Amino acid sequence: MTSKKIRPLLLLFLSALLVLTACGGRNDGGEGNSTLSGNIEIDGSSTVYPITEAVAEEFMKIYPEVNVTVGVSGTGGGFKRFVVGEIDINDASRPIKEEEIEKAKQNGIEFIELPVAYDGITVVVNKENDWVDSLTIEELKKIWSPDSKVTKWSDIRPGWPEQKINLYGPGTDSGTFEYFTEAVNGKARESRFDYTASEDDNVLVQGVSQDKYALGYFGFAYYLENMDRLKAVKIDSGTGPVEPTMDTIREGTYKPLSRPLFIYVNKKSLERPEVKEFVNFYMKNAGKLASEVGYVPMAEDVYNENLSKLK
Known part of the structure; x- marks a missing residue:
């Protein structure tokens, strides 16, 4: 075969390889793209931390330009920051209290509550x-x-x-x-x-x-x-x-001593594409990753309901 015939075939092969690589690189089912960038700040429960940290690690493999930081100041400590708008998401091992809801209202913070797994103290x-x-x-x-x-x-x-x-x-x-x-x-x-x-x-x-x-x-x-x-x-x-x-x-x-675990998401933060994509990714992968780090996943329809809330 002459070099003139080989060159077009080689170019065709390389093009096909690039397409396959691009398709194979996505395994999260997410709707975003690798051009996402920004910072997402999370704080709160040390109990929920292992799940959120696992989600953050997987998410940043797909979106390396997004920096997700996860703190462990405790559920109450996280809510103190969340209700004044200091963080995007609060990990919580209990439901939000009435006084915390009231403080959030006073500061114009609207939020969504999303159950993510079960724990046993x-x-x-x-x-x-x-x-x-x-x-x-x-x-x-x-x-x-x-x-x-x-x-x-x-x-x-x-x-x-x-x-x-x-x-x-x-x-x-x-x-x-x-x-x-x-x-x-x-x-x-x-x-x-x-x-x-x-x-x-x-x-x-x-x-x-x-x-x-x-x-x-x-x-x-x-x-x-x-x-x-x-x-x-x-x-x-x-x-x-x-x-x-x-x-x-x-x-x-x-x-x-069995109980549900939650994340609380600031609605204003969801207007940022990196936060919206992260929370969607969380709900699509929470069951699998919760099991991997030692928690009991919710029923699949709970995660689907959470995704509906986000829409």
Whole structure:
């Protein structure tokens, strides 16, 4: 074959290869294009953080000119910024409160609430703890109530070690703190405060994993990620001890510590194409990515409803 005949065939082959590469590079089902750019700022719950961070990482692979930052100041800390328009999206492990809605209105902030996954607040002890297998809700209340007299493990059940119990839990800006205190103590934010507190669940993981006599609570994903260092405590709400698992959280049998997780999106931010594309991408991939980082996905029709809200 002459060089004059080879050249057109080579050009045709290269053109076809470019088309195939361009088509194969998109696997997100998104409607945007790689020319998107800008900054998206997210803050809030450390519990929701692993899902949002996973979504952000995948999104930025497709849109490298968009910078998505995800903070962990806690649900309440995030809402403080969200209701004054400082951030585009707030991760939340509880629904927005009436007073937060009112502050948003005062500042002209309109928003959309989007549920993204289910979580089970997990009570954990150190891996070397060989005396605790389960706790009742009443025993949890005995430990965590504002007027608690529990200082040693033996104060919970006779026969348990006469050793000081060292408690770890979320700080007061955490949605996990509010949900747990309401579920266990009967009123949100009612709790003892002589414990090691942090809005960063990794700090709590570190504390419990290094202390044989510790007990703490935080989101299920952080337990799954550290099963080699922690032991989950089964919870008995009156029908027998139930272990937190994907199935018990999904079915609602792990009660009363199963709960939905949300993101809240500023409507004005959605006018920016990079934010709109990000939130659409989030809803199309939340189920898969939530499972990958240790949460229970919502039913598919919930994500479809969320997409309808965005339209």
